[in-house]
Amino acid sequence: MPYSVVGKSVKRVDAVAKVTGKAKYTDDFFERDMLVGKILRSPYAHAIIKSIDVSKARALPGVEAVLTHLTVPKVKFPTAGHPYSLDPSHRDKADRLILTDKARFVGDSVAAVVAVDELVAEKALKLIEIEYEVLEALTTPEAAMREGAPLIHEDCEQNILASRGYSFGDLEAAFSESDFVFEGEYETSPVQHCHLENQVSYAYLDGEGRLVIVTSTQIPHIVRRIVGQALDIPWGGVRVIKPYVGGGFGNKQDVTIEPLNAAMTLAVGGRPVKLELSREEAMIDTRTRHAFKFRIKTGLTKDGKINGIYIAAVSNTGAYASHGHSIASSGGGKFRYLYPAQAMKYEPVTVYTNLPVAGAMRGYGTPQIFFAYESHLDEIAHKLDMDPIELRQKNFVQVGHVDLLSKNRILSCGIRECVAKGKELIRWDEKRELYKNQSGDKRRGVGMACFSYASGTHPVSIEVAGARIVMNQDGSVQLQVGATEIGQGSDTVFAQMVAEVLGLPVEMVHVISTQDTDITPFDTGSYASRQTYITGMAVKKAAEEVKAKLLDFVWGMTDIPAETLDLRERNIVFKHNGEVVMPLEQAAMQTYYDTVFGRPLTSDTSNNARVNAIPFGVTFAEVEVDIKTGKIEVLEIYNVHDSGRIVNPQLAQGQVHGGVSMGIGYALSEQLLFDEKTGKTLNNNLLDYKLPTIMDTPDIGVGFVETEDPTGAFGVKALGEPPVISPAPALRNAVFAATGVALNRLPMNPQRVFEKFKQAGLI
């Protein structure tokens, strides 16, 4: 079905506001009498606080309050940005205090100061005297799980947070029926989101004594709930406002600074207090991507059909649970869709360590597991002397497959077409042949890797989304959604959907980008690549409701039955031939001012999506490896996605560009480094943390295979996170093809590559 607005690269609704500086972010707002909050951080990775003396800090002129674990509510709360669950066993682990009485990583918040300005606050921090009892710093999962290791959290034996996995089919039989069983080990590093805008918020009590928090978050409604939990106050007593946000990538799908910010304003009688993290702070005390270690076994027939898969995983969650075991679970769950084997066993363990806290980050466990498995598959293909593409093609999922555990059904699948397209873009066959027998100091190779993902979280969590539309006198509308625009372009996509349904030019849909929990419809937020798919359903539903009400109203005005009418190009028209009945504006005006039937048209919708659509895709990459220096140069890279129908091709391309560049950093250069003994982060700044610059980013080729998923509004599936999943294994496989050296640990930075090449005798 042809659409007039959906599928077009319309201009971002916030483009002008953002490029002219009119878009306001949290830091752009200012309250009268605003104070500044600063956090004192533990210098020890693992230490009990014996005593705190704040008297000198408190006495410093300009200091308004000093907070410690003794002065703030002592209620343990969870921080993960998941919807609340009525089932207590399904809730996130509550292991965090606003200020801790036991430091669990270097940088843990042990006290805080509220002062008239930053300099005074920082001076005051230095005057706080704390006596610690230092405990052993457990900086690796192995150390943490060791018999007799001190417990980071008293209630978790061996420091294991959780180890729930899954198993189906008879794996032993699957392996014994296999012609080959291959094994491999793979490892990924912790990385950081590095969104442009650091965590920032300000909080105050309003005239009614309600707590107001303005914050840079992906999840305003969840922030409201968790602040309520942390302070032990009614959730309705908290109002959270989310202005424009400068990126999140999952790091703001977590509640980090808001409870402390709230405690700060309460400590000064409700005066506004601003709390802003520096880059150095944000890199240690927000969230990171979980580092994983994998052990994999795959049983195959001699023609390459996978019989059984065994994956053991150790996930390092750091000092607090945050999203905790959900990362390992989700990665294992989303992996299952791509190569459904008759038997599979997944044994993940999520372990606490005395390192910065790992949480949600774009891809949510899938970049890790797909790096491991897609690397593993390339080694298998190599051993079977089979083209890596052919091996995958023999095992791809088919439409109609129902996942045994989630019960999600594959209703659309374009992975084969994605691979075919990518293969052609990179000229796979030609280059595989050309680069077969290389020697010399510069060697080239092509590699590829695939992925599957999900659209939202069903059936793991609820998928409620809200949308509200008000039609104005001129036929234009305001759209409010509970889902948050954080740079990904969702507001624009929603505007397109409403414009499509109501026959409006997209400029006549005004999206209210700010979420305010007092005003905005309920939605759990921006995560899980759920916007276009999940919130899209609510938006379409709201627009259709307004349309139905409008046509009904016109029926009343004209005696023309509503079902024969339609909306096109700002007109009410006959559905069958497009003949104009009246301009939209005339009808809209009547809805406001008709002396008898006047009643402005609105809709206020909520949608609980109990479906999930599985997106797929592939990365193809060509590299040149400098054998002597260990440097890997990306010459070409293509991501081809099946994300259902693409609502806005230009914005979708932007998503892919961002994701691929993030994937390249993950593959080649990024890693947070810690001192193994002390647990101190070594490179929590953007000089020493090697986020690629635009100069390091090659031209990124983007392709879409547009399937139409029947469950999504307009046939959409998720696209937000998927682009980051497969670049790292594709690059690793390209290096493998170029050099024959298997780099099974991320990142493949020059130092590490040098060591491996030396081992392999290439240097």
Add this chain to the structure above:
Amino acid sequence: MYDIQGYIEAESVSDAVALLASNPRLKIIAGGTDVLIKLRHGQMEGAELLSIRKIKELERIEQLADGTIVIGALATFAQIFHEPIIHNNIPALAEAAVSMGGPQIRNVATIGGNICNGATSADSASTLFALDARLRLRSSAGERVVPVQEFYLGPGKVDLKPDEMLSEFLISPAGFRGFGGHYIKFAMRKAMDIATLGVSVMCKISGDVFREVKIGLGVAGPTPLRCVEAEEFAKGKAIYAETLAGIGRLAVKSTNARTSWRASREYREHLVEELTQRALHVAIVRAGGAEIG
């Protein structure tokens, strides 16, 4: 918010050195790309800053009648990169200048600040070492000229008295005339990065023989350094791959690299050996020699 207690702008060099003499707490700020970072990290509490940005004479880059190239301490990296005098005579310094930071940083960061900061990783340092640059230091008592090699005293420490300021760099024609040079910045990123290793080489050839080779390295020890043994070895040697390999091996002998979380000693030494040769390959061609296959 920076902890700045005072800020004065000097109008001229004599004004600046008089101010320095009157207040030993004054710290010079030029482009600010190092000073502001130190302030941000709390390394300069209650800073009293003396800005020299208004002193236009320190921005000039010129070539004197005797061929000496004079680079004012306030010349920015963008200015150096775009300056024909630099391009035509010492292109390796232009290469070093453009390898530094990003465009915004290069527009304000000065070569004087880069050297006075005393870091072994300073992008301009290894080339200034290879060029045998000298520094003119001024104070209210007068001036002195020191070779760049003697200016570095240790990591972050330079031979600059509290009442002194650097006014310009002097590069004699003997340091560059007839030489071909090349700078390689080896870093993890192509921009906005600190060098893992900086290699600057200058070479003079006659026929198939090296007459003189100069090798300046950054991040191969606590300060930038010259590879004296390798330079001695190269003199008079025939230009072919084995000689270059020998120079590379000997260059490592002058280094004092250490293992840190940034890179291992073994890797750094391997890079010195490899990149010295790569830089020479280019420098030889620039000096009028043939490409070595």
